[in-house]
Amino acid sequence: xxxxxxxxxxxxxxxxxxxxxxxxxxxxxxxxxxxxxxxxxxxxxxxxxxxxxxxxxxxxxxxxxxxxxxxxxxxxxxxxxxxxxxxxxxxxxxxxxxxxxxxxxxxxxxxxxxxxxxxxxxxxxxxxxxxxxxxxxxxxxxxxxxxxxxxxxxxxxxxxxxxxxxxxxxxxxxxxxxxxxxxx
Numbered sequence: 001x002x003x004x005x006x007x008x009x010x011x012x013x014x015x016x017x018x019x020x021x022x023x024x025x026x027x028x029x030x031x032x033x034x035x036x037x038x039x040x041x042x043x044x045x046x047x048x049x050x051x052x053x054x055x056x057x058x059x060x061x062x063x064x065x066x067x068x069x070x071x072x073x074x075x076x077x078x079x080x081x082x083x084x085x086x087x088x089x090x091x092x093x094x095x096x097x098x099x100x101x102x103x104x105x106x107x108x109x110x111x112x113x114x115x116x117x118x119x120x121x122x123x124x125x126x127x128x129x130x131x132x133x134x135x136x137x138x139x140x141x142x143x144x145x146x147x148x149x150x151x152x153x154x155x156x157x158x159x160x161x162x163x164x165x166x167x168x169x170x171x172x173x174x175x176x177x178x179x180x181x182x183x184x
Contacts, residue, residue, distance in 0.1 A: 021157045028145040032166050035138035036084070039169060042131040043078065043091070049127060050075050050098075053120045057101060058110040064104045071097040084167040092172035098124075135169050142166040 013170050061067075074097040078090035105111050112118075146165045149158040157163075 021154045035141040037136040088170045138175040
């Protein structure tokens with residue numbers, strides 16, 4: 001009778017531990033989703049600022065059509081990205097296009113003094129900082145989630161219930177080293 005009681009206690013403890021591990025994985029998965037939604041909010045804000053910025057620059061630099069088209073195409077690609085990896089690639093392309101747009105603006109002193117342009121530039125700089133923070137938070141959360149799935153005994157529970165590792169939100173190497181230039 002005593003051995004049966006010990007066996008039941010051990011089985012009970014294993015079940016409680018498995019439930020705890022499962023719930024921990026659910027919490028981390030939900031944190032990843034929440035962190036990604038915070039990145040998405042900041043990216044949407046960035047996308048909303050870009051058309052205004054392009055229109056402002058267009059008023060001064062009418063012959064720079066190719067640059068405007070690249071920015072618009074890059075923005076569309078970023079908005080339509082479906083996975084974290086695709087989003088990272090699209091953001092790399094968009095960052096490069098924005099750098100070109102600001103390079104064009106360098107050639108127009110009246111534009112650099114335009115109050116609307118300066119305001120948009122400041123908003124974009126603030127948004128870029130928020131994106132960087134949200135991206136770091138997301139990647140930290142993904143690291144915790146992925147790490148939890150890789151360690152024993154959580155890896156057993158994760159495999160049993162089909163938990164999948166998340167992708168990090170990464171941007172291209174060259175873009176990671178250089179922020180978008182938003183000041184003159």
